[in-house]
Amino acid sequence: MTKMNCLIGALAxxxxxxTAAVAETSIGVVVKIGGIPWFNAMEDGIERRAKELGxxxxxxxxxxxxxxxQVQAIEDLIAKGVDVIGVVPNDEAALEPVLQKARxxxxxxxxHEGPGLQxxxxxxxxxxxEGFGEAHAKLLSDKAPDGGTYAVYVGSLTVPLxxxxxxxxxxxxxxxxxxxxxxxxxxxxxxxxxxxxxxALDLIAANPDLKGFLAFGSQGPIGAGRAVEERRKTGxxxxxxxxxxxxxxxxxxxxxxxxxxxxxxxxxxxxFVTLGDMLANGQQIEAGMEVPGLxxxxxxxxxxxxITDNLLEINKSTVDDLAxxxx
Amino acid sequence: xxxxxxxxVQKGIRIRPATGENLSLLAxxxxxxxxxxxxxxxxxxxxxxxxxxxxxxxxxxxxxxxxAPILSGGLNLAIVYTANISGLTLAWTLMQFGGAxxxxxxxMLGCVLALVVGALAGAAMGGVVAYVGAHPILVxxxxxxxxxxxxxxxxxxxxxxxxxxxxxxxxxxxxxxVPVPLIIFGIVAFGWHMLLRRSPHGFSVYMTGSNxxxxxxxGLNAKRTLVLIYTLSGxxxxxxxxxxxxxxxxxxxxHGEAMLLITVLACFLGGVDPFGGHGRVAPVVxxxxxxxxxxxGLNLIGANQHLSTAVWGLFLIAVMVMRSSxxxxxxxxxxxxxx
Numbered sequence: 001m002t003k004m005n006c007l008i009g010a011l012a013x014x015x016x017x018x019t020a021a022v023a024e025t026s027i028g029v030v031v032k033i034g035g036i037p038w039f040n041a042m043e044d045g046i047e048r049r050a051k052e053l054g055x056x057x058x059x060x061x062x063x064x065x066x067x068x069x070q071v072q073a074i075e076d077l078i079a080k081g082v083d084v085i086g087v088v089p090n091d092e093a094a095l096e097p098v099l100q101k102a103r104x105x106x107x108x109x110x111x112h113e114g115p116g117l118q119x120x121x122x123x124x125x126x127x128x129x130e131g132f133g134e135a136h137a138k139l140l141s142d143k144a145p146d147g148g149t150y151a152v153y154v155g156s157l158t159v160p161l162x163x164x165x166x167x168x169x170x171x172x173x174x175x176x177x178x179x180x181x182x183x184x185x186x187x188x189x190x191x192x193x194x195x196x197x198x199x200a201l202d203l204i205a206a207n208p209d210l211k212g213f214l215a216f217g218s219q220g221p222i223g224a225g226r227a228v229e230e231r232r233k234t235g236x237x238x239x240x241x242x243x244x245x246x247x248x249x250x251x252x253x254x255x256x257x258x259x260x261x262x263x264x265x266x267x268x269x270x271x272f273v274t275l276g277d278m279l280a281n282g283q284q285i286e287a288g289m290e291v292p293g294l295x296x297x298x299x300x301x302x303x304x305x306x307i308t309d310n311l312l313e314i315n316k317s318t319v320d321d322l323a324x325x326x327x
Numbered sequence: 328x329x330x331x332x333x334x335x336v337q338k339g340i341r342i343r344p345a346t347g348e349n350l351s352l353l354a355x356x357x358x359x360x361x362x363x364x365x366x367x368x369x370x371x372x373x374x375x376x377x378x379x380x381x382x383x384x385x386x387x388x389x390x391x392x393x394x395a396p397i398l399s400g401g402l403n404l405a406i407v408y409t410a411n412i413s414g415l416t417l418a419w420t421l422m423q424f425g426g427a428x429x430x431x432x433x434x435m436l437g438c439v440l441a442l443v444v445g446a447l448a449g450a451a452m453g454g455v456v457a458y459v460g461a462h463p464i465l466v467x468x469x470x471x472x473x474x475x476x477x478x479x480x481x482x483x484x485x486x487x488x489x490x491x492x493x494x495x496x497x498x499x500x501x502x503x504x505v506p507v508p509l510i511i512f513g514i515v516a517f518g519w520h521m522l523l524r525r526s527p528h529g530f531s532v533y534m535t536g537s538n539x540x541x542x543x544x545x546g547l548n549a550k551r552t553l554v555l556i557y558t559l560s561g562x563x564x565x566x567x568x569x570x571x572x573x574x575x576x577x578x579x580x581x582h583g584e585a586m587l588l589i590t591v592l593a594c595f596l597g598g599v600d601p602f603g604g605h606g607r608v609a610p611v612v613x614x615x616x617x618x619x620x621x622x623x624g625l626n627l628i629g630a631n632q633h634l635s636t637a638v639w640g641l642f643l644i645a646v647m648v649m650r651s652s653x654x655x656x657x658x659x660x661x662x663x664x665x666x
Contacts, residue, residue, distance in 0.1 A: 058629050060626065062585075063585065063636055064584070064585045066581070066582070066583065066584045066585035066586075067575065067579075067582055068385070068571070068575070068582055068583045068585065068586065069585050071574065071575065072382050072622070073626065075378045075381060075382055076375075076378060076382075076622075076623050076626035076627060077626075078374070078378060079369070079372070079374045079375040079377070079378035079379075079623070079627070080369055080375070080626070080627050081369060081374065091486065091577070091579060091582075092486075093486040093488035093575070093576065093577035093579075094486070094488075094575035094576075094577050094579070094582060095575075096488075096576050096577070097495060097498060097499055097574065097575065097576045098574075101499060
């Protein structure tokens with residue numbers, strides 16, 4: 001049996017790091033994938049809030065974004081007998097049976113970015129599609145007081161979320177700034193830096209009165225910003241949209257990028273723990289109540305959704321902190 | 328092939344005594360179970376054992392689908408997407424009969440069609456491997472890309488979901504406390520064992536895997552064997568696809584992608600020779616249980632996910648090292664002197 005020693009050693013290594021303390025409420029949060037900055041930040045939030053509330057919370061990030069791994073992780077959590085399961089779904093439909101199993105076992109289920117899930121107690125969002133689109137539209141409106149034209153990017157014409165943001169932003173602009181009109185239709189280039197850049201170069205050349213880009217899609221603001229920089233239109237044409245703070249840090253500081261909005265994954269992690277602890281202790285969610293991390297909520301009792309607008313502005317003063325978080 | 332001449336030869340192709348291989352894996356399993364039950368009082372509860380029983384069969388079926396091609400000296404990289412396409416076939420059939428309202432007849436028809444699709448995908452691969460002589464890795468890789476593309480084209484990358492309620496029993500039900508998926512896996516594994524060890528076809532598989540030329544000269548129809556083995560592998564994938572549809576209540580191309588490489592690992596952990604010709608079902612099943620115990624156990628004690636991936640790797644390397652006969656001799660040499 002001596003040859004087994006090395007294996008026992010390897011296992012002892014992991015058991016040593018296990019959470020031994022048995023706290024009042026135990027919460028397990030299964031996210032899309034582990035090891036990426038977004039979910040690392042969420043894990044920080046979960047751990048911080050768990051310490052504050054004195055509950056036992058852990059995050060499980062599968063090694064790949066395969067829904068079957070999420071199903072397995074949730075099954076393990078059910079077996080472990082946790083009080084609350086949180087989930088950020090990769091594929092809503094594939095999780096329904098296992099979440100039903102969890103609820104049948106008396107476990108509270110909370111989701112984030114899973115508005116279509118049926119077998120949940122509550123789903124929460126830190127940004128509504130309308131709020132997110134309008135926030136960007138307002139930013140553009142502030143930066144272009146004189147009127148003119150603006151262009152809209154989306155990641156692709158088939159990304160529902162990006163198009164919902166664009167719809168909201170365009171609707172707001174039509175209503176509040178009739179002097180600022182949209183150029184062409186929306187362009188589905190914002191998942192690609194080069195396409196965003198070349199489309200922006202064309203648009204700048206064709207539209208002398210262009211005042212801004214609303215770029216929904218992580219690479220859109222970066223690509224459009226580069227085009228603005230190349231044409232030396234910094235300060236004249238404003239670029240805004242959600243992007244990775246680490247990637248856009250320099251461009252924000254050189255004013256090529258005006259900024260944008262995102263939501264904070266660490267805050268989402270905190271809300272998982274806060275909500276989970278509340279629900280596990282039998283507290284009911286009511287309209288108008290204040291939940292730490294979410295603010296005053298107006299839940300949708302039909303769809304079991306709690307949608308708030310806790311947007312985080314990316315600008316010169318916040319970009320460094322956000323980038324340092326690895327986002 | 329007469330019975331009397333088959334059995335002695337079969338004994339001859341085992342490198343290690345069968346019981347020895349099983350015993351060392353069982354010992355490993357016992358150590359893991361002891362370690363985890365000390366680390367977490369919840370490990371040996373019915374809830375956790377049940378949870379493991381629900382999780383293992385899917386990986387298990389795919390591993391068995393991988394096992395036979397490896398025994399024949401090849402590889403089947405298309406297992407996950409064959410399962411997906413078969414699942415899609417079932418889902419499509421159910422949708423034609425009203426989705427959640429579809430009767431049991433529609434489900435049966437869907438399963439038959441799924442099995443046919445799985446078998447066809449497998450047969451196509453086997454045919455190219457056997458008669459064109461292309462390398463199985465290339466053929467199955469091409470098939471994998473084709474099936475994925477086809478599936479994504481047909482579904483536009485989306486889900487098909489909303490199946491009848493009775494399918495839940497297949498994916499999440501229990502019979503006298505035993506998870507239904509585990510029962511299905513048990514039956515399939517037993518059938519697979521009988522087919523490989525007790526049938527002329529299984530004998531041909533081992534012989535073809537050991538040395539295809541020699542097998543042909545000896546009068547075995549090696550080409551037909553290859554086609555058959557890939558076809559059966561496709562049928563197993565289809566069963567896995569049906570189970571996947573029942574467990575997730577939805578089908579999408581890409582479900583289960585992460586399992587592909589783990590099936591290969593499970594085969595090698597179970598002592599299957601990567602170059603073909605040697606390996607049996609029982610140790611592979613024990614290896615699957617070991618992998619499941621590791622995975623669930625690490626989740627249960629709340630180990631960091633990143634660390635547990637590393638532990639998996641370490642564990643597999645350790646098993647390879649333990650297997651190496653050269654090292655074993657050095658070991659005995661050193662310890663023999665010491666004592």
